[in-house]
Amino acid sequence: KLWNVAVVGATGAVGTQMIECLEERKFPVGKIKFLASVRSVGQVLEFNGKPVPVEELKHDSFEGIDIALFSAGGARSEEFCPSAAKAGAVCIDNSSAWRMDPEVPLVVPEVNPHALAGYRKKGIVANPNCSTIQMVVALKPLHDFGSIKRIVVSTYQAVSGTGNKAIDELRKQTGELLNGRPPKNEVYPHRIAFNCLPQIDSFCDNGYTKEEMKMVNETRKIMEAEIKTTATCVRVPVFYGHSESVNIETAKKITVAKARELLEDAPGVELVDNPANGEYPMAMDAAGEDLTLVGRIREDDTVANGLNLWVVADNLRKGAATNAVQIAELLVEEYLK
Numbered sequence: 001k002l003w004n005v006a007v008v009g010a011t012g013a014v015g016t017q018m019i020e021c022l023e024e025r026k027f028p029v030g031k032i033k034f035l036a037s038v039r040s041v042g043q044v045l046e047f048n049g050k051p052v053p054v055e056e057l058k059h060d061s062f063e064g065i066d067i068a069l070f071s072a073g074g075a076r077s078e079e080f081c082p083s084a085a086k087a088g089a090v091c092i093d094n095s096s097a098w099r100m101d102p103e104v105p106l107v108v109p110e111v112n113p114h115a116l117a118g119y120r121k122k123g124i125v126a127n128p129n130c131s132t133i134q135m136v137v138a139l140k141p142l143h144d145f146g147s148i149k150r151i152v153v154s155t156y157q158a159v160s161g162t163g164n165k166a167i168d169e170l171r172k173q174t175g176e177l178l179n180g181r182p183p184k185n186e187v188y189p190h191r192i193a194f195n196c197l198p199q200i201d202s203f204c205d206n207g208y209t210k211e212e213m214k215m216v217n218e219t220r221k222i223m224e225a226e227i228k229t230t231a232t233c234v235r236v237p238v239f240y241g242h243s244e245s246v247n248i249e250t251a252k253k254i255t256v257a258k259a260r261e262l263l264e265d266a267p268g269v270e271l272v273d274n275p276a277n278g279e280y281p282m283a284m285d286a287a288g289e290d291l292t293l294v295g296r297i298r299e300d301d302t303v304a305n306g307l308n309l310w311v312v313a314d315n316l317r318k319g320a321a322t323n324a325v326q327i328a329e330l331l332v333e334e335y336l337k
């Protein structure tokens with residue numbers, strides 16, 4: 001059976017990857033529709049070698065669509081997912097708009113595939129934040145074995161997480177600085193080239209950023225456990241691939257050898273942990289890949305049962321597009337049939 005698919009935000013950084021993932025994974029697509037803002041009308045993209053014109057996103061864009069992949073910002077998701085669902089499409093939404101809604105499942109197929117059943121309530125499935133996805137993929141096998149009580153995570157996030165405009169900003173600022181010209185910043189509050197910004201998204205009243213609170217709250221929802229998470233999220237001058245330093249405390253001890261054994265066979269994970277040979281996960285190796293790379297596994301002997309890990313994934317792929325297409329695959333295999 002073939003499914004009619006709409007990609008909302010088809011011209012964006014994540015939308016472009018969604019289109020590539022549908023092609024690469026040979027998702028059984030019948031009709032495809034590319035939607036974006038009125039600014040992109042006139043652009044013609046390709047799907048499986050055939051031209052597809054970009055159409056303006058409207059409330060009546062979803063007639064006959066089975067699955068709508070949304071990545072056009074939270075405001076668009078909030079406004080248009082209900083119309084898409086009403087027209088009979090299942091929305092897989094990459095924004096933060098619906099993630100914490102108790103009637104919307106928040107799904108990482110390697111971690112909580114059973115939760116997808118909840119899509120029926122609103123016709124919406126939420127794709128988690130990129131930083132959360134890669135962390136829970138790495139932690140789920142450790143949690144199943146040793147029960148994680150607390151997580152301390154610091155992130156090193158690529159500019160592509162902000163979208164195409166931020167990719168341009170890092171590129172331009174790097175050129176300007178190397179050529180002795182004063183760099184301009186429009187997307188970020190400060191210069192990102194040759195700098196690190198300890199702010200991702202806006203600040204909440206508690207002093208944390210929204211990105212940090214997403215990691216706290218989404219982790220609990222996806223892992224279905226009262227895990228205490230504290231996060232510091234930092235934007236770094238990297239184009240593709242988020243890196244994370246993750247410290248965990250578990251109820252049961254997990255030795256380094258056991259952690260390696262658990263991660264070696266874990267779905268969606270590639271163990272890259274051979275420090276003697278200089279082998280560890282790096283953003284440049286994760287870019288363009290779908291697996292979450294895990295390495296630098298060390299016991300944290302400052303607490304009873306502690307482990308340190310370094311976790312890296314392509315934020316546009318496993319952190320966004322690939323996870324969304326995996327959800328679509330699960331949906332058609334298990335539910336829509």
Ligand code: A2P
Nearest residue numbers: 009010011012013036037039040057072163164
């Ligand atoms: P457009 O290219 O027409 O602006 P990115 O994350 O790379 O910034 O991309 C954001 C995506 O969301 C783009 O595809 C963009 O389309 C789309 N988008 C932004 N604003 C709107 C809007 N008002 N209506 C529909 N799509 C939008």
Ligand code: 11C
Nearest residue numbers: 095096129130157161162
């Ligand atoms: C970033 N994690 O890297 C963000 C992008 O909640 O989906 C995704 C924001 C979100 O900037």
